[in-house]
Amino acid sequence: xxxxxxxxxxxxxxxxxxxxxxxxxxxxxxxxxxxxxxxxxxxxxxxxxxxxxxxxxxxxxxxxxxxxxxxxxxxxxxxxxxxxxxxxxxxxxxxxxxxxxxxxxxxxxxxxxxxxxxxxxxxxxxxxxxxxxxxxxxxxxxxxxxxxxxxxxxxxxxxxxxxxxxxxxxxxxxxxxxxxxxxxxxxxxxxxxxxxxxxxxxxxxxxxxxxxxxxxxxxxxxxxxxxxxxxxxxxxxxxxxxxxxxxxxxxxxxxxxxxxxxxxxxxxxxxxxxxxxxxxxxxxxxxxxxxxxxxxxxxxxxxxxxxxxxxxxxxxxxxxxxxxxxxxxxxxxxxxxxxxxxxxxxxxxxxxxxxxxxxxxxxxxx
Numbered sequence: 001x002x003x004x005x006x007x008x009x010x011x012x013x014x015x016x017x018x019x020x021x022x023x024x025x026x027x028x029x030x031x032x033x034x035x036x037x038x039x040x041x042x043x044x045x046x047x048x049x050x051x052x053x054x055x056x057x058x059x060x061x062x063x064x065x066x067x068x069x070x071x072x073x074x075x076x077x078x079x080x081x082x083x084x085x086x087x088x089x090x091x092x093x094x095x096x097x098x099x100x101x102x103x104x105x106x107x108x109x110x111x112x113x114x115x116x117x118x119x120x121x122x123x124x125x126x127x128x129x130x131x132x133x134x135x136x137x138x139x140x141x142x143x144x145x146x147x148x149x150x151x152x153x154x155x156x157x158x159x160x161x162x163x164x165x166x167x168x169x170x171x172x173x174x175x176x177x178x179x180x181x182x183x184x185x186x187x188x189x190x191x192x193x194x195x196x197x198x199x200x201x202x203x204x205x206x207x208x209x210x211x212x213x214x215x216x217x218x219x220x221x222x223x224x225x226x227x228x229x230x231x232x233x234x235x236x237x238x239x240x241x242x243x244x245x246x247x248x249x250x251x252x253x254x255x256x257x258x259x260x261x262x263x264x265x266x267x268x269x270x271x272x273x274x275x276x277x278x279x280x281x282x283x284x285x286x287x288x289x290x291x292x293x294x295x296x297x298x299x300x301x302x303x304x305x306x307x308x309x310x311x312x313x314x315x316x317x318x319x320x321x322x323x324x325x326x327x328x329x330x331x332x333x334x335x336x337x338x339x340x341x342x343x344x345x346x347x348x349x350x351x352x353x354x355x356x357x358x359x360x361x362x363x364x365x366x
Contacts, residue, residue: 015076017205019083026053027069028083033076033202035083036065045086046113074109077202081105082113090121095128095143100158101200104166111170123172129157130167130178134344137178137298153182159195161220177347184234184351185296191230194221229352234295236350240343241282241297248335249279259325270323275332277322278307297343305336 014034024036042049052070061068072079081102090106092099103122110118131137144153157163160183167175183191196217199207222230252275254261254268261267285300308329311321324332348354 015206015209017080017202019080019087025067027064027067028072028079029064029069030072030074030079031076032206033079034064034069035079036067037083037087041086045115045117048113074112075105077101077200078105078109080202081200082109082118085110085118086115090118092125095125095156097154097156097158098198099125100162101198104162105200107166107170126163126172126175130163130175130182132174132178134298134341137344138302140178141299157182158198159220161195161222162197164222164226165220173353176353177351180230180233180351181237181298181347184230184237188231188234191222191234192227194219196220233347233351236346237295237297237343240339240346241300244297244301244339245279245282248332248339249275249282252332255325255327255331257327259327268328271325271328274322274324274328277313278304278332281307298340301336301340301343305333308333 013032014029015032016034016036019035019037021036021038024038026037026039026042028035028037039049039053043053044050057068063069074082082105084102085106090102103125106118107122107126110116110122127136129140131140140157141151141153144156145151146155160179163175163179164183167173167179197220199217221227252272254271258268258271260270263269282300282304285303307322308324309321312319313321
């Protein structure tokens with residue numbers, strides 16, 4: 001984890017960052033970088049460093065810039081972010097997806113070196129971006145929609161493959177369902193293509209020193225197992241919506257208290273026609289025609305519920321709302337709400353993290 005290092009003959013071979021304090025009393029070496037910092041700052045926040053610095057030191061040891069040095073077996077970019085969090089705190093004025101390299105780095109090293117307050121701050125941010133509750137997910141989706149109504153999740157949250165990779169490495173199972181669900185909303189080709197590792201602040205510093213020939217963005221793809229889980233989960237979300245349409249919209253019976261039941265000729269016709277209209281719009285969404293979110297049942301069910309109160313539909317002559325009576329609206333809204341909660345509950349099962357114990361799910365179409 002941490003070991004003494006023989007200082008390099010030429011300190012100029014190591015990259016210095018902003019964390020090189022003239023009054024520092026310990027030099028941390030990580031890869032190609034050196035950081036001259038303060039023992040007290042490290043020992044105050046980290047049990048690991050506190051124990052390390054309490055060990056007796058040899059009387060004769062080679063020094064770097066007049067200080068003892070310690071080598072960390074961690075990427076220099078992680079150490080850079082970790083020291084930044086120790087000295088300056090970990091704050092984000094406006095959460096953006098570009099925060100992820102810092103969050104991931106600080107989480108890794110705060111867990112490794114037992115800096116609990118930084119670890120908890122990282123976990124809190126991950127929980128906001130990749131929540132474990134449906135309420136949290138809905139809040140996250142609202143934050144990902146700008147003032148013009150455009151859905152821009154990648155502006156606010158990192159690519160889900162990066163999050164999945166971190167969650168597996170750090171044993172964060174509560175993050176995985178939301179991340180895999182988010183990923184499954186991409187088309188299969190995009191899921192298979194993967195993403196690239198984001199450039200870190202230290203990468204930019206190294207890029208400036210090494211010149212434009214340095215490649216810092218590396219491809220990141222799912223393992224075969226995770227790819228299969230993601231695609232199976234994607235299929236499950238679409239099958240679920242097919243089941244919902246079959247059971248709750250296709251030839252749907254009106255509510256027991258339907259106000260149009262007593263009409264002569266064709267009882268409850270306005271409600272039947274409205275449910276048919278909702279079904280057509282859901283099919284457009286599932287088919288990816290409406291807005292490209294063809295594997296997002298949580299969004300589709302929300303849109304179906306919003307149709308109940310919209311007044312911007314057209315009957316060919318004027319704008320109007322659906323001609324559903326209030327009891328039928330309430331009945332369908334309750335069914336959609338229960339379905340959204342069931343979708344959220346089933347995510348771990350769909351992505352293969354728990355075995356199925358619910359044989360009465362809408363996923364079972366047989």
